[in-house]
Amino acid sequence: MDIQKIRKDFPILSREVNGRPLVYLDNAATSQTPQQVIDSIVSYYHGYNANIHRGVHTLSQEATDAYEIAREKIQKHFNIAKSHEVIFTSGTTHSINLVANGFTSLLKEGDEILVSAMEHHSNIVPWQMLCERTGAVLKVIPMDHKGELEMDAFRALLSEQTRMVFCNHVSNALGTINPIEEIISAAHAVGAAVLIDGAQAAPHMKADLQELDVDFYTVSAHKMCGPTGVGILYGKEEWLTKLPPYQGGGEMIAEVTFEKTTYADLPHKFEAGTPNICGGIAFGTALDYLNEIGMEAIANYEDNLISYATEQLLAIEGLKIYGTADNKTSVISFNIEGIHPYDIGTILDKLGIAVRTGHHCAQPIMDFYKIPGTVRASFSFYNTEEEIDVLVEGVKKAKQMLA
Ligand code: PMP
Secondary structure, eight states, X not given: OOHHHHHHTXXXXXXXXXXXXXXXXXXXXXOOOOHHHHHHHHHIIIIIOOOOSSOOSHHHHHHHHHHHHHXXXXXXXXXXXXXXXXXXXXXXXXXXXXXXXXXXXXXXXXXXXXXXTTOOGGGTHHHHHHHHHHOOEEEEEOBOTTSOBOHHHXXXXXOTTEEEEEEXXXXXXXXXXXXXXXXXXXXXXXXXXXXXXXXXXXXXXXXXXXXXXXXXXXXXXXXXXXXXXXXXXXXXXXXXXXXXOSSOSTTSEEEEOSSOEEEOOTTGGGOOSOOXXXXXXXXXXXXXXXXXXXXXXXXXXXXXXXXXXXXXXXXXXXXXXXXXXXXXXXXXXXXXXXXXXXXXXXXXXXXXXXXXXXOTTOHHHHHHHTOSOEEEEEOOTTOOHHHHHHHHHHHHHHHHHHO
16 A cells, blocks of 8 residues: 555645644544545536436436446445445434334334444434333443453343344444454344444445345445545345335325325435435545555555554553454554543644544443543554654653643
8 A cells, every 4th residue: 555645645634733744543533535535526516416316407317327326336335235225324323313213113112122332322322212212121232341242241131022233343432343243143043133333344344244144234424535424324125125214205205195105115215305415426436445445455554553553552651542352443542540531632632633532422431431531543544653653752742741
């Protein structure tokens, strides 16, 4: 991988922040956007901005074709059997809410649904709301201090009452890569459906959704070099057929009368209203960009980066890393004894270094470790060891100033 060439694709990486070269290490929150993706957004608005699926005119047909080609790119990238199993959404949060809403009519009082202890709030709250609506019970798959799920406890929680299991593929707060193959097969053995939140995994590894045999998988484009406000829900055809529509409106109907409305076929049944057309198209361009570099090359490069960063950071006295799973990627969550993470983040910003501080929308994890939050440095394939050196020096300086 020619990192210097890759970095030139990202205009933002050459800007300065507070008089210093930007060191962007908040990739788990959102990734940066290569010129190729920016160009695809510009060319849409320059050349063929129009509403899709409903116009006979040329612009509308061009926009429809580009949007549907993007759906096929996504289908191919994740090895999805049918393009109508790809539902465009505004991102992972929307995707999970769509499924949680759909299960309202499929669950009854006493049914059990299992969620892992290391979820983002968007993979917790919609299920709590579902439990309130249905009387189903939410049970938690515990984790240990390394930030790994306790798989024996998970197996013990599974029973004939278990209807669904939810887990992230990669934890945004700890970087743990969860053993989703085992989770999916154990859940299927008791007849439960599985939703995997792939928001944090998709930028770093290619999930083969047919091989995984997962029922639902969610992705946000903005974490993988695409724009904000667009993502997908993958659902197996049989599940998407069973679930009722989430929102009513234009695009999602077959026929509307005041007596009775019938719904469109997949994927349109779940795509009410005018979507983020340009965003969907640009998501396709982002996947082209990543695939040109190669997801395997990206994973290998990032593995080296995180090993280097872990080693360098641990050399700082008093620094503790949360999440030391054997299988992890691209996230280092840490604190320095006696210093609030927010204070470290503020000093790092003064030095041009962007990290995230706080609970990372995963408060239960912070409660588990009995901490208010962490400093999170999260890496992408366009980061370098030199940037990690700048981070390490910055953390040392923050420690000196604050201790
Ligand atoms: N799940 C995980 C693991 C995430 O990291 C995020 C984003 N931080 C989300 C869900 C929510 O994604 P979005 O805000 O794009 O809907």
